[in-house]
Amino acid sequence: MTYLAFRNLFQQKFRLALSISGVALAMMLIVLLNGFLAGIYVQVTAYLDHMPADLIVAQDGVTNLLSATSLLPPNTEDLARSVPGVEQLIPIVSQFVILDIHDEKVVAYMVGYEPDIGGGPWALNAGRPPADDDEVVLDWVMAEAHGFALGDTVEILDEEFTVVGLSEGTNSWMASFFFIEKRAAERLLLASGSTSFALLTLEPGADPVRVEIRLRRRLRNVEILPAGVVEQNDLDLLVQIFAVPIKMMAAIAFAVGTAIVGMIIYTATVERVREYGLLKAVGARNRHLYWLVTQQGIFTGLVGVGLGLGLAWLVGQGVMAISPQFLVVFESQAAVTATITGLLMGLLAALLPARYVGKLDPARVFRK
DSSP: OHHHHHHHHHHSHHHHHHHHHHHHHHHHHHHHHHHHHHHHHHHHTHHHHTSOOSEEEEETTOOOSSSSOOOOOTTHHHHHHTSTTEEEEEEEEEEEEEEEETTEEEEEEEEEEBTTTBOSOSOEEEEOOOOSTTEEEEEHHHHHHTTOOTTOEEEETTEEEEEEEEESSOOOSSOEEEEEEHHHHHHHTTOTTOOSEEEEEEOTTOOHHHHHHHHHHHOOSEEEEEHHHHHHHHHHHHTHHHHHHHHHHHHHHHHHHHHHHHHHHHHHHHHTHHHHHHHHHTTOOHHHHHHHHHHHHHHHHHHHHHHHHHHHHHHHHHHHHHOTTSOOOOOHHHHHHHHHHHHHHHHHHTHHHHHHHHTOOHHHHHHO
16 A cells, blocks of 8 residues: 555655645745744833843833833832842833934833843843943844944934944844943933832742742832743733734745645545555455555655755845844744654645545446
């Protein structure tokens, strides 16, 4: 049966190539879309992923980092630092701002931090962190896109800043991060001595629940949330709107690939109806014929998966080279998921041909 299955497949090599190509292109689109979605997740949570923060203190009613303006009450930092179990507190001033660069409006996310405490860029592509309140670290993708180099000046909210560093991993499809000293951010926002968020690191062995309870007793009119919850809130707000259409497109690609393979295997089966009728006449059971057709679908699906994964990787690298603001992440689990998806595609594609073979009446086949 296996020999006959592969003989049928390779009888028409062009048709087999079309079938494999259909699966490969569908798989490439599925893997690429899922990689793009995974990249968005990485970009949205990049800042908190690289900060040593267990708990986030924000303004009352603010439950995410990237999509809300926060202003903590006075003395919040001092009160939080004095709570047993808190090892470190990193204050930042952060907010989305609109930059006017070469007569173009550019959305960017400003982070004002204290370099001697932390909260700034976690990796530099070039240069150094800001050492004065008129210096800035730009994301390297943003700098390259707008023609900025180290030593150039950029206007931020009507003030001139000198570019002293270029950060790595701080860009996204939404906006780029840039980093300045906290006092500079306070000045730009006309909010001297203010803090948007306090990032708390707990002492080793400290019970997060107990520390949170102590913080709530000490602090008033603030939100205290685990860093993971804040990240998830950002994802829910900023990513879910894109996740649904991306998943729908992946589902459509799966359906199209399955239909292509099913149609081609069905055509090949109908063309050899006399061979299948002869097999039934000499005693072949339906399960043997089902397995014969199914092998064709599985083979086509697995070969298509291999080609699709390779194509997806090549296209993903090309997209990131041309447009670095788009991150395509291929996780190790993606290969396993793609293989299972390809098998399922092949099995579903074999259903109609298998049903056709199962209903064959040898007598009627040879009377035609």
